[in-house]
Structure formats: structure tokens, C-alpha cells
Amino acid sequence: MTAPTTTEAPATPTATTSVTPTARQTWTRARGILLALVLLVAGALAVAVLRSNDQHGRLDPRSADPYGSRAVAAVLADHGVSTRVVTTLDEARAAAGPDTTLLIAAPDLLTRTQQTRLHTATTPAGGRTVLVAPDTPSVGRLAPGVTADPAPSFDTALAPDCALPAARRAGRAETGGIRYSTTAPDADACYLYDDLPTLLRLPQARGGDTVVLGAPDILYNDRLDQQGNASLALQLLGSRPHLVWYLPSLTDDSAAPDTGERGFFDLLPSGWLWGALQLFIAAALAALWRSRRFGPLVLEKLPVAIRASETVEGRARLYRKVNARDRAATALRTTTRTRLAPLVGVPATQAHSPETLLPALSAHLDGDAQPLHDLLFGPPPGDDAALVSLADRLDALEREVRRP
Known part of the structure; x- marks a missing residue:
């Protein structure tokens, strides 16, 4: 009798969502600004052409233009x-x-x-x-x-x-x-x-x-x-x-100045300076219009489910990358104090007060309060080995408090 064989179904690839804007999204966001710039440049060129034609022969007794003389x-x-x-x-x-x-x-x-x-x-x-x-x-x-x-x-x-x-x-x-x-x-x-x-x-x-x-x-x-x-x-x-x-x-x-040399801005017609000022104001308004507005945080559903361990590991890697042992130690101690407080009868609002938490812990463990103070409220560790040792000691303390 032949034993039945089982065939494993191929693993379904996990869907991922990219947060990098696509080319279509980038174009959708930028087309308004690009259109405004194109219209602004086209309008400036049209006005320049009209004014140049208008100024040609103005008040000139040799010109037959409408504004000639x-x-x-x-x-x-x-x-x-x-x-x-x-x-x-x-x-x-x-x-x-x-x-x-x-x-x-x-x-x-x-x-x-x-x-x-x-x-x-x-x-x-x-x-x-x-x-x-x-x-x-x-x-x-x-x-x-x-x-x-x-x-x-x-x-x-x-x-x-x-x-x-x-x-x-x-x-x-x-x-x-x-x-x-x-x-x-x-x-x-x-x-x-x-x-x-x-x-x-x-x-x-x-x-x-x-x-x-x-x-x-x-x-x-x-x-x-x-x-x-x-x-x-x-x-x-x-x-x-x-x-x-x-x-x-x-x-x-005779139009040259009597003394001194003319600078670059002196050679530019006043219309160009006013035009540059208008372009600067338009760019500032466009930047204000499209800038990111920082408001209150809004909770959003993540596109994929992320395990809690991955979040913890990711934050730990960030702490390690910048050598933020003080922040990591503070996070470990704060979490431990929060979990220990209800176990020893301390309100949650007093969980981070050494005057309230340490006596309750000492009474529960029948031990000295000074080692507990150094463990829960002490200085940050000096190296990675001390940080690992701190984590182990905090785990041991929590297990001891939880022991019946």
C-alpha cells in the first residue's frame, strides 16, 4: 500500500506597498506649479513683445505707427x-x-x-x-x-x-x-x-x-x-x-554718470527688477501653497500587518546605529516600572516616583532599596555590554516580583 503523498502549496508572496511616489503621482502633484510657471513665462514674453512693438516709433516724427508722430x-x-x-x-x-x-x-x-x-x-x-x-x-x-x-x-x-x-x-x-x-x-x-x-x-x-x-x-x-x-x-x-x-x-x-562705475544692477532696466520681485513673490506663494503642514498626529491603518517583534528590533537597530544607549535604557526602565507598579499595589500615576515605588518593592521582596534604585532609576549604561546586563537584570526583577 502506497503512502499518500502531500504536496506543499507554493507560498503566497507577501504584498508590499511602496511609499516612494510614482512618476504619475509626481506629475499629478507638480503639474499645477509647472502650468503656472509656463503661463507666467508666456505672459511675460507676450507683454515684452507687445511693449517692444508699442515702444517702436513712439513719439517719433518719422514713424507712421499709431503711437508715432x-x-x-x-x-x-x-x-x-x-x-x-x-x-x-x-x-x-x-x-x-x-x-x-x-x-x-x-x-x-x-x-x-x-x-x-x-x-x-x-x-x-x-x-x-x-x-x-x-x-x-x-x-x-x-x-x-x-x-x-x-x-x-x-x-x-x-x-x-x-x-x-x-x-x-x-x-x-x-x-x-x-x-x-x-x-x-x-x-x-x-x-x-x-x-x-x-x-x-x-x-x-x-x-x-x-x-x-x-x-x-x-x-x-x-x-x-x-x-x-x-x-x-x-x-x-x-x-x-x-x-x-x-x-x-x-x-x-552724456547719460553716463559723472563719477564712479555703474554696477550690474544699474545696467538692468527697472522693469526687470520688478519682474524678478514678482517672480520671487509668486514662488514664495507657490511654496507656501504646496508646503507640508504639520498638524496633530493622525492614526492611519498600515497597508500590511507588522509583527510587534519586528517593530522592537527595528527601533533597537536605530538606537544601536546612533549609540543611543541612554534612550534604550530609559525605555527599558520605564516599561519595567510601569509593569511592576500594579504588582506591588502602586497606582499607575506613581509608577515613576522612586519615593513611592521603591519602598513598595522592598517590602514585597524583603530586600534593600538601594540596589533597586540603581537598577530602576540609575545612570545610563556606559557600553553595549552594560545595556544587555541591565536588560537581563530588569527581566530577573520582574520574574521575581511575579513569582507566587
Whole structure:
């Protein structure tokens, strides 16, 4: 008779759960930030392209772009006024004269030294100087006594409301922009918004004058035929037979600082610095949004069942790796005291008090309390052998207390 044979079933592999994020999980978490960065970069590039196209030919009498000023130059030429474009401070200063109107298209681009030198050259010349939308502090240097108000005009088309013949003949014009105030008693203040003018004419001692214009709209090609813009532009720029149109250039040697060398950040346009600041703020907000928030501990079910012995061994290996014999000894003594206290009639709240636990143990064992104090509350062991000996002695003490 043949004995039955038994076949062992193959062992079922234990399922494991990896805590390392997969590529799909990483993409799911990071795609929001990546999308925001892509949109931010695309928006910055779009704004840069639009601004670069917008700045091309702005207030240039040779440009036919919507924001150019070729139409103004053509109208002035029909009335016998010649227009010449200059891009350096020396050319602008040399062109100033009693029969010349000097238009400064971008006063705020001039350095402090350039503004001072230009004002010194135009004041005694006896001609007309037109400042297009100067802001603080350039207006105070090119037109002393004039300050720019921080609140702009929200209406572009304004009525003259002054006695200046050029403004009265032009009527309503799109001068609304920067508003000004002046201490000059003989100044003509026109096109008021909330009692502050957007156009000022300041007479000079030698027959010349300075015109401060709050907005460049009347000089644009696509705005020249609106309101009384053409009439006002013609009268302001055509009072002399020659018009010198000064377009400040960054390549002008006079724009360099008088002393010292320019640093790296001095060479960067202010827009790049503001853009970097915005990117930094956006990155900080994204980090705050995605950062880990440390709250109260939450119990979670483990994906697999782990034996208690494995947990003990794992913690023991960690203690051994960092030579944490003091922590291991404290854990052993604390656990032993907790188990011994109810056996000798000591409340759990007093289990770690030597004044309460040690007398009860001594009475139960009929022994000396000093060895028990060194064993349960003594100093940490000095080496691994002493730690093993401590564990053995604690086990022996617990067995002795439990013995009937």
C-alpha cells in the first residue's frame, strides 16, 4: 500500500506597498506649479513683445505707427515749420534758440545731470521748450517751481478753462494725464481736472516760454484727428519756424554718470527688477501653497500587518546605529516600572516616583532599596555590554516580583 503523498502549496508572496511616489503621482502633484510657471513665462514674453512693438516709433516724427508722430510733422511742414530729430543732449542744447521750439519727448529718461544742463541751455535761449508728460522729479528740474500731482486725471478730453489763445482756439483736447501745480504767478494753467491743470505755459524773462504737457495723446498719429488735438499741437509746436524734436537715447555719452562705475544692477532696466520681485513673490506663494503642514498626529491603518517583534528590533537597530544607549535604557526602565507598579499595589500615576515605588518593592521582596534604585532609576549604561546586563537584570526583577 502506497503512502499518500502531500504536496506543499507554493507560498503566497507577501504584498508590499511602496511609499516612494510614482512618476504619475509626481506629475499629478507638480503639474499645477509647472502650468503656472509656463503661463507666467508666456505672459511675460507676450507683454515684452507687445511693449517692444508699442515702444517702436513712439513719439517719433518719422514713424507712421499709431503711437508715432509723423502726422504732426506733416501738418507742421504744410505750415512752413521744419522738423529735425536729435538724439543727443549736445545736439539739443546747440539747437536751442529764439526761433526754435525744442520738444523733449521723454523727459523722465534724462539723468539728473542731463536735465540740469538742458535747463541751463534753454532758459536764456529765448525759444520755446515743450516737455511731454514729465513726472516727479524731472519736471522740477526742467521747469523750476512746477510739481507733478501723484493723482492723474481720469478724463482724457478736457476743456481749456484758461485765457491762453492757443488753448481757446483749439477747444477741447486730449491733454488729460499728469496734473501739475506751480508757484509762478504769471503761468497759464489750462485744461483743469479737479482744479489742477494738465497744461502749463511758463513765460521766461527773455521772451521764451516753457510748455508742460500732461499727456502725449495730441501728438499721436491715431489721435491727431480727435477733438482739438491737431489745432493745439500745431499752435504749441508751430510758434517758431524750426522745431527740434529731442528723442533721448540710451547710447548718449552724456547719460553716463559723472563719477564712479555703474554696477550690474544699474545696467538692468527697472522693469526687470520688478519682474524678478514678482517672480520671487509668486514662488514664495507657490511654496507656501504646496508646503507640508504639520498638524496633530493622525492614526492611519498600515497597508500590511507588522509583527510587534519586528517593530522592537527595528527601533533597537536605530538606537544601536546612533549609540543611543541612554534612550534604550530609559525605555527599558520605564516599561519595567510601569509593569511592576500594579504588582506591588502602586497606582499607575506613581509608577515613576522612586519615593513611592521603591519602598513598595522592598517590602514585597524583603530586600534593600538601594540596589533597586540603581537598577530602576540609575545612570545610563556606559557600553553595549552594560545595556544587555541591565536588560537581563530588569527581566530577573520582574520574574521575581511575579513569582507566587
